[in-house]
Amino acid sequence: MQELSLGIVGAGIMGKMVGLLALKRGHRVSYFDNNPMLFDGTQDKTIPCSLVAAGMLSPFCELEKADLIISRLGEESLPLWEEISRDLSRSFYFQKKGGIVVSHPEDKNEVFNLKRKLKQHNLEYVYEEIPKTKLDSFEPDLSFNFKEALYFPNEGHVDPLSFHKAFVEKIIPQCTSSHFETEVLNIKPYKIETTKGHHSFDYVIDCRGLETKKDLDSLRGVRGEVIKVQAQGIKISRPVRLMHPRYQIYVVPRPMNSYLIGATTIESEDFSPVSVRSALELLSAFYSLNSSFSEARILEMNVQCRPAFTNNNPKIIFNKEGGLIRVNGLYRHGYLTSPKLAEILLNKMNDTSGNNSSFSECCFWEDL
Amino acid sequence: MWDLLGKKFKSRFLLGTSGYPSPEILKKSVLDSEVEIVTMSLRRSGAMSEGTAFWEILKELPVHFLPNTAGCHSVKEAVTTAHMAREVFNTNWIKLEIIGDDYNLQPDPFALVEGTKILLEEGFEVFPYMTDDLVLAEKLVDLGVRILMPWASPIGSGKGLINEYALKTLRNRFPDLNLIIDAGIGKPSEAARAMEMGYDGVLLNTAVSQALTPCLMAKAFSETIKGGRKGFEAGLMEERDFATPSTPVVGTPFWHQEKNNEKHSSCEKKNDLFTS
Numbered sequence: 001m002q003e004l005s006l007g008i009v010g011a012g013i014m015g016k017m018v019g020l021l022a023l024k025r026g027h028r029v030s031y032f033d034n035n036p037m038l039f040d041g042t043q044d045k046t047i048p049c050s051l052v053a054a055g056m057l058s059p060f061c062e063l064e065k066a067d068l069i070i071s072r073l074g075e076e077s078l079p080l081w082e083e084i085s086r087d088l089s090r091s092f093y094f095q096k097k098g099g100i101v102v103s104h105p106e107d108k109n110e111v112f113n114l115k116r117k118l119k120q121h122n123l124e125y126v127y128e129e130i131p132k133t134k135l136d137s138f139e140p141d142l143s144f145n146f147k148e149a150l151y152f153p154n155e156g157h158v159d160p161l162s163f164h165k166a167f168v169e170k171i172i173p174q175c176t177s178s179h180f181e182t183e184v185l186n187i188k189p190y191k192i193e194t195t196k197g198h199h200s201f202d203y204v205i206d207c208r209g210l211e212t213k214k215d216l217d218s219l220r221g222v223r224g225e226v227i228k229v230q231a232q233g234i235k236i237s238r239p240v241r242l243m244h245p246r247y248q249i250y251v252v253p254r255p256m257n258s259y260l261i262g263a264t265t266i267e268s269e270d271f272s273p274v275s276v277r278s279a280l281e282l283l284s285a286f287y288s289l290n291s292s293f294s295e296a297r298i299l300e301m302n303v304q305c306r307p308a309f310t311n312n313n314p315k316i317i318f319n320k321e322g323g324l325i326r327v328n329g330l331y332r333h334g335y336l337t338s339p340k341l342a343e344i345l346l347n348k349m350n351d352t353s354g355n356n357s358s359f360s361e362c363c364f365w366e367d368l
Numbered sequence: 369m370w371d372l373l374g375k376k377f378k379s380r381f382l383l384g385t386s387g388y389p390s391p392e393i394l395k396k397s398v399l400d401s402e403v404e405i406v407t408m409s410l411r412r413s414g415a416m417s418e419g420t421a422f423w424e425i426l427k428e429l430p431v432h433f434l435p436n437t438a439g440c441h442s443v444k445e446a447v448t449t450a451h452m453a454r455e456v457f458n459t460n461w462i463k464l465e466i467i468g469d470d471y472n473l474q475p476d477p478f479a480l481v482e483g484t485k486i487l488l489e490e491g492f493e494v495f496p497y498m499t500d501d502l503v504l505a506e507k508l509v510d511l512g513v514r515i516l517m518p519w520a521s522p523i524g525s526g527k528g529l530i531n532e533y534a535l536k537t538l539r540n541r542f543p544d545l546n547l548i549i550d551a552g553i554g555k556p557s558e559a560a561r562a563m564e565m566g567y568d569g570v571l572l573n574t575a576v577s578q579a580l581t582p583c584l585m586a587k588a589f590s591e592t593i594k595g596g597r598k599g600f601e602a603g604l605m606e607e608r609d610f611a612t613p614s615t616p617v618v619g620t621p622f623w624h625q626e627k628n629n630e631k632h633s634s635c636e637k638k639n640d641l642f643t644s
Binding site (some may be wrong): 120245268 | 389390391392393395420421422424425578580618
């Protein structure tokens with residue numbers, strides 16, 4: 001296998017994943033990102049999309065709205081996450097305990113809808129219907145309000161912030177160079193131009209997300225709002241989705257008794273702070289899981305816009321003349337799908353090095 | 369052709385734009401079903417703020433836009449939204465939706481009358497989203513609306529036509545007005561039923577956007593709405609409480625006639641017993 005030099009622009013979840021897997025394959029990696037390497041809350045910058053994300057690894061529950069391809073990419077990403085988790089420091093919070101889906105009695109048809117979608121794809125085997133007694137042993141703090149639930153054993157979740165920290169500690173030192181807080185002026189095949197100079201690579205990999213919009217005009221931003229809370233004396237250890245006809249809200253456990261409540265999906269590239277309506281929706285859903293959550297403390301409210309193409313599926317785009325690959329449109333499935341996407345990208349890059357003329361815009365999903 | 373406020377439409381199917389798995393599936397559903405009027409909400413689509421990417425996608429569609437005030441709870445909010453919609457979508461059509469109850473999203477009839485009055489005076493063509501109440505309809509018509517949009521049942525409930533009597537009453541009372549069923553339709557057959565009753569159009573969203581294959585469901589609705597309309601135009605037969613043979617008895621083989629005669633005569637005998 002040829003050892004290549006890669007210039008990765010954008011160190012969000014996709015950029016991180018490409019670099020991490022590329023280093024394992026012996027490639028040389030350099031990072032460019034206009035964000036600081038670590039956020040300590042003092043910077044006057046919006047927290048990037050990949051750090052606002054919930055970090056759910058739920059290939060099956062996402063089928064409620066997503067295409068089957070997302071589910072396949074997600075399923076194949078899970079073992080890669082396990083491998084990454086072994087390689088990274090112990091402080092990286094990765095859990096594979098499964099996920100729970102519940103609804104209040106008056107909304108039980110919403111759970112039926114999810115089951116209907118899973119049946120459409122012959123995936124009835126991916127979940128168990130668990131009665132109150134089992135829910136009692138799994139998630140005792142949920143069983144007070146819910147008599148039954150769906151349990152998806154092969155799902156997991158990560159904490160994006162702890163992944164970012166572990167990445168900075170373990171992966172960045174292995175890179176040839178890293179250029180954080182550096183504005184990238186221009187991306188061309190083989191070349192990256194920043195305010196500080198020019199850099200050449202065998203491949204430039206554009207993972208900038210919504211910032212690529214000026215180069216990929218079919219990309220759009222979809223607003224999402226999340227709230228982070230901390231609760232004492234009550235515990236949920238798996239991601240919980242509360243099905244409701246108007247909003248599908250999930251609660252994802254995080255380290256230190258904290259939880260991320262997410263996320264709205266609003267068709268707008270609006271970065272303004274969380275609206276009162278969304279905050280009410282998110283917090284009421286959270287409170288309705290167990291009224292003891294009323295004493296939880298609100299730590300943060302965040303907003304970001306996820307990059308999406310019109311079919312809400314990701315794309316890997318190879319430049320016809322070679323030297324430039326763009327990967328984008330991960331929408332609300334960044335953590336779910338990025339490991340497998342990175343693997344596909346690197347495999348195809350390897351296939352095509354020296355023979356770059358054959359690819360333009362491809363999805364490469366045929367193998368899945 | 370359907371004449372709606374001076375515009376001609378081939379399709380009597382109006383489609384909502386929210387809750388689809390992706391904008392691409394929404395686009396395909398509109399195109400496959402040959403829908404010519406789509407409705408969209410302004411408050412949460414972000415047209416009022418910076419991002420208009422979703423609106424740019426919709427603008428490519430060969431359709432007429434009917435902006436709505438979904439999510440508004442007061443006259444003031446709805447009127448402000450209507451003003452913004454007029455600017456953004458460059459149309460004086462507005463589907464006026466003022467929610468009175470948060471759980472079943474039942475429209476507030478009192479606010480609806482008040483909001484309609486203001487918007488009509490400002491030159492809007494108001495499409496009032498309403499319950500099936502006759503008196504409310506009369507008040508709105510008195511104000512000068514040219515369209516009524518009664519619900520079949522609550523938004524997104526998929527319960528179908530829960531009060532056919534009330535819907536028939538509206539149709540009979542306002543024979544010349546455009547009446548469009550808005551909300552509550554769950555199945556293509558229910559849309560056909562509304563059209564057979566003489567309704568001029570059907571507006572729906574959830575039944576399509578939440579289907580396993582939304583594009584196919586949009587097509588199914590498109591076909592049944594056409595079928596229902598044709599049925600209405602062709603003139604439905606009246607229901608009867610007794611069976612009438614579609615084949616005349618005259619000309620059937622004599623042994624059949626004999627059997628029939630036997631049955632009739634035995635019936636007559638029984639009746640004689642009762643009357644005597």
